[in-house]
Amino acid sequence: MSFVFGLVIGITVGLALIVLFVRSENARSKRRTVLARTVAAFARMTLEDSRKLLAPDYYPSWVVFSQRQKLKWLNQHLTKIWPYVNEAASELIKANVEPILEQYRPIVLSSLKFSKLTLGTVAPQFTGIQVIEDNSGGISMELEMNWDGNPNIVLDIKTRVGVGLPIQVKDLGFTGVFRLIFKPLVDEFPCFGAVCYSLREKKKLDFKLKVVGGDVSAIPGLFDSIEGMIKDAIEDTITWPVRKIIPIIPGDYSDLELKPVGVLEVKLVQAKDLTNKDIIGKSDPFAVVYIRPLPDRMKTSKIINNELCPVWNEHFEFIVEDDTTQHLVVKVYDDEGLQAAELIGCAQIKLNELVPGKVKDVWLKLVKDLEVQRDNKNRGQVHLELLYCPFSMKNSEFVNPFGSKYSMTSLEKILKDGAERNEINGNGKETDRKKDVIVRGVLSVTVISADDLPPADLMGKADPYVVVTMKKTGSKNKTRVVNDSLNPIWNQTFDFVVEDGLHDMLLLEVWDHDTFGKDYMGRCILTLTRVLLEGEYKESFELEGAKSGKLNLNLKWVSQSIYRDSY
Numbered sequence: 001m002s003f004v005f006g007l008v009i010g011i012t013v014g015l016a017l018i019v020l021f022v023r024s025e026n027a028r029s030k031r032r033t034v035l036a037r038t039v040a041a042f043a044r045m046t047l048e049d050s051r052k053l054l055a056p057d058y059y060p061s062w063v064v065f066s067q068r069q070k071l072k073w074l075n076q077h078l079t080k081i082w083p084y085v086n087e088a089a090s091e092l093i094k095a096n097v098e099p100i101l102e103q104y105r106p107i108v109l110s111s112l113k114f115s116k117l118t119l120g121t122v123a124p125q126f127t128g129i130q131v132i133e134d135n136s137g138g139i140s141m142e143l144e145m146n147w148d149g150n151p152n153i154v155l156d157i158k159t160r161v162g163v164g165l166p167i168q169v170k171d172l173g174f175t176g177v178f179r180l181i182f183k184p185l186v187d188e189f190p191c192f193g194a195v196c197y198s199l200r201e202k203k204k205l206d207f208k209l210k211v212v213g214g215d216v217s218a219i220p221g222l223f224d225s226i227e228g229m230i231k232d233a234i235e236d237t238i239t240w241p242v243r244k245i246i247p248i249i250p251g252d253y254s255d256l257e258l259k260p261v262g263v264l265e266v267k268l269v270q271a272k273d274l275t276n277k278d279i280i281g282k283s284d285p286f287a288v289v290y291i292r293p294l295p296d297r298m299k300t301s302k303i304i305n306n307e308l309c310p311v312w313n314e315h316f317e318f319i320v321e322d323d324t325t326q327h328l329v330v331k332v333y334d335d336e337g338l339q340a341a342e343l344i345g346c347a348q349i350k351l352n353e354l355v356p357g358k359v360k361d362v363w364l365k366l367v368k369d370l371e372v373q374r375d376n377k378n379r380g381q382v383h384l385e386l387l388y389c390p391f392s393m394k395n396s397e398f399v400n401p402f403g404s405k406y407s408m409t410s411l412e413k414i415l416k417d418g419a420e421r422n423e424i425n426g427n428g429k430e431t432d433r434k435k436d437v438i439v440r441g442v443l444s445v446t447v448i449s450a451d452d453l454p455p456a457d458l459m460g461k462a463d464p465y466v467v468v469t470m471k472k473t474g475s476k477n478k479t480r481v482v483n484d485s486l487n488p489i490w491n492q493t494f495d496f497v498v499e500d501g502l503h504d505m506l507l508l509e510v511w512d513h514d515t516f517g518k519d520y521m522g523r524c525i526l527t528l529t530r531v532l533l534e535g536e537y538k539e540s541f542e543l544e545g546a547k548s549g550k551l552n553l554n555l556k557w558v559s560q561s562i563y564r565d566s567y
Contacts, residue, residue, distance in 0.1 A: 071126040071143075082123035090118045097233075104233045104295065106225035111158045115166060120150035138183025138192070142200055147174045154212065157226070166212040167226065173206040179240060183256060186249065194253045198243040205231065224340060232293040241322035242292075260391070264291065264318040264328065264351065267385035268301055269505075270311040270525055272544055274366075274380035277334040277342050282306045284335040285344060287382065291318045291326055291351075303335045308380070309544065311471070311525060313505050323351045323388065330382050332366060345379035346370055354388040359529060361385050385529055439501035441559035443470075443528065447479050447508070448552040449489040451540070456512035456519050463513040464488050464521060466551070470496050471505040471525075481513045501528045501559070508551060510543060522546030524553075531555040 078085070094117045105112050124147035132140035153169040179200040182192040209226060238244060245256050268287055277283045284305045290298040297318070304310035320326060327350045333341035345366025354360050366379040447466050456462040461484045469476045475496050482488035498504050506526040512519040522543030530537060536556040543549040 071129055075123075075125050078126075079123045082121075085123075086119045086121075093117060093119075100233050100237050101229065104229045104236075106229055108160060108225055109157050110160050111156075113156050114154070115156045116152050116154040118152045120152060122147070122149050124149070132179075138181055138185060140179060140181045143178045143180065145174070145176060145178060147172070149174070155226075168210045168212055169230075170208045170210055171206070173204060175204040177201040177203070179243075181243070181256075188249065190248060193249045193251050194245055194247045194256060196243040196245050196256055197238070198240045199234070199238045200240045202234070202239065205234065236293050240325055258321050260319045260321055261323060262320045262356075262388055262390035262392075264320050264354075265387040265389065266299075266316045266318065266328065267527065267529070268312045268314045268316065268330070269383040269385060269527055270309070270313070271332060271366075271380055271382045272309045273378065274308045274310070274332065275344050275378075276308060277344060282308050283344065285310050285332055286335055286341075287312065288331045288333065289316055289318075290329055291320065293329075311505070313471070313503065313527070315502075320351060320388065320390075323354075323390065326351050328384075328386070329370070330364065330384070332380070332382060343368075347382055349384075349386070351388060354386055356388050356390050356393055359385055359387045359533065361530070385527060439532065439559065440497075440499055441501055441557055443496045443498050443501075443506070443531065444493055444556040444558075445496065445506065445508075446493040446554035446556075447490045448538075448554060449487065449491070450510065450552065451487055451550045453486045453488070453510065453521060453543075453549040454547045455486060456521060459484075462486055462521065464510055465513055466490065467509045467511060468494050469507040469509070470498065471507050472500060472503060473498075498528070501532055501557070504528060506555075508541075508553070510546075510549070510551065520545075522549055524551050526555075528557070531557045532559070 094114050098114055101112055124145050126143055126145050128144040130142045130144075132142060149172045151169065151172055153172075155167045155169065156164065157167060158164045177200045179198050181196040181198075182194075183196070184193050185191060186193050207227075207230070236242065241258055243256070243258060245253055247253060266289060268289060271285065271287070274283060274285055284303050285307065286303040287301040288298055289301070299316040299318075301312045301314050304312070318328070327348045329346065329348045331346040332344045334344055335341050345368065347364035347366050348370055349362065349364060361384075363381045363383050365381055368377070368379065445468055447468065450464060450466075453462055453464055456464075463481050463483045464485065465479050465481045467476060467478045473496075477494040477496075479490040479492045482490065506524075506528065508524045508526070510521040510523065512521055522545045524541040524543060526541070536554070538552075538554045540550045540552050543551060
């Protein structure tokens with residue numbers, strides 16, 4: 001009996017073990033399948049996917065920048081050989097940088113030279129390297145460098161009034177990314193013909209200036225001039241797309257040099273709500289516009305005295321070398337007469353945000369510093385019209401209102417096949433004779449209505465009317481008065497004969513009519529660029545200088561171009 005009982009118990013326990021084993025294997029197999037799917041999912045994840053899952057605080061920098069490798073080995077070797085590098089590089093840098101600084105020398109200085117230049121005892125640290133994949137027939141890599149150096153740099157400067165000062169550059173701190181391009185690749189050692197280097201990104205550049213035996217701040221405007229000179233020289237001489245070419249194997253490397261790829265047409269229209277920098281009266285603003293801070297390629301507008309909402313309506317042209325990385329910079333200053341101008345604010349726009357062949361109308365917010373993006377103070381806005389014309393784009397692909405058909409300055413130049421037409425005079429020499437055009441026509445302005453005007457009377461109403469003015473000629477018309485309305489309807493049309501369509505502007509001012517006078521309510525300032533391109537359009541425009549309100553307009557243009565020769 002005990003035998004049978006033992007057999008039954010044994011079989012039961014055996015079956016239970018078999019069932020448990022099967023279930024365990026099934027669960028294990030299932031976990032393996034889930035794990036395999038998870039691993040496969042992680043393998044397919046991109047850098048952006050990982051950033052969505054985890055905040056940057058939860059993973060190290062090598063996860064974020066997986067393509068950038070560490071360079072501890074390079075830093076160790078550089079530290080060992082730095083004294084020799086310092087000795088060799090100091091004289092080389094002095095000989096090459098001194099002529100560059102002379103190009104950017106402020107007007108307040110008559111001469112600028114180095115009396116001392118050594119790189120100090122602290123070697124730069126390379127924090128990462130990344131190889132850039134492209135199909136350019138070469139190898140590109142980027143080196144991230146950090147240098148908190150202790151160089152011994154002394155500048156001997158002489159002012160226009162004959163005062164000589166030794167100025168020391170101290171506490172240098174720099175962080176940036178250098179790009180190296182090894183191109184073209186060849187069969188002979190070292191396997192590339194030349195190397196190009198450029199500062200791809202400047203993250204930080206800090207330094208202090210000290211007059212040896214004195215204080216640089218004791219000379220008004222000198223610190224700002226020298227600091228700006230140093231930063232502009234770095235910005236324009238080695239910052240991408242500018243590149244320096246070092247031939248390794250003798251040959252012609254002109255194809256590696258920086259070349260123009262297009263022209264940027266810029267119309268500086270106006271600014272509004274500028275910060276007042278004067279204690280008495282208002283600022284006297286002017287603007288400096290540039291792509292590269294090279295003195296002969298920077299454009300300066302006229303000065304508008306005692307005005308916080310200046311209207312310039314000026315046109316400038318700029319050569320573009322790299323439309324993917326370059327940007328347009330606008331800096332608005334307050335003119336201080338004989339003293340250095342004071343910066344009101346600055347703004348920039350990337351050229352890759354522009355559609356080639358299409359005019360972009362944009363308002364840019366002014367900030368204190370383009371590199372520090374924590375400025376929330378209202379410094380005003382600047383209004384631009386931009387048109388990028390690549391050389392690769394044929395004239396038939398778009399209408400350039402600033403070029404061959406229309407122009408932006410009085411007696412506009414007509415370009416033939418992208419270049420000025422030169423003629424041969426009686427002596428067989430080329431002349432600068434060119435054909436100019438005046439964009440002339442009739443502008444019809446229909447003042448349709450206004451919406452949500454601010455109340456101007458004690459009863460919360462207004463008696464609005466609109467004064468329409470062509471700024472260049474001063475021709476004026478005004479609508480009738482609509483009593484007791486914040487949403488008036490006029491539907492009145494005025495025709496203006498315009499002699500220079502691309503330089504004239506339309507000014508519309510809304511006034512409140514009173515028995516004993518009138519009260520200003522706001523204005524709209526419009527260029528004629530859009531109506532010249534489209535022929536006719538209808539649009540609503542916000543009132544400047546008003547808490548609320550829009551003006552509804554219809555503009556129509558009938559053109560008649562008159563050509564004539566100028567010399």
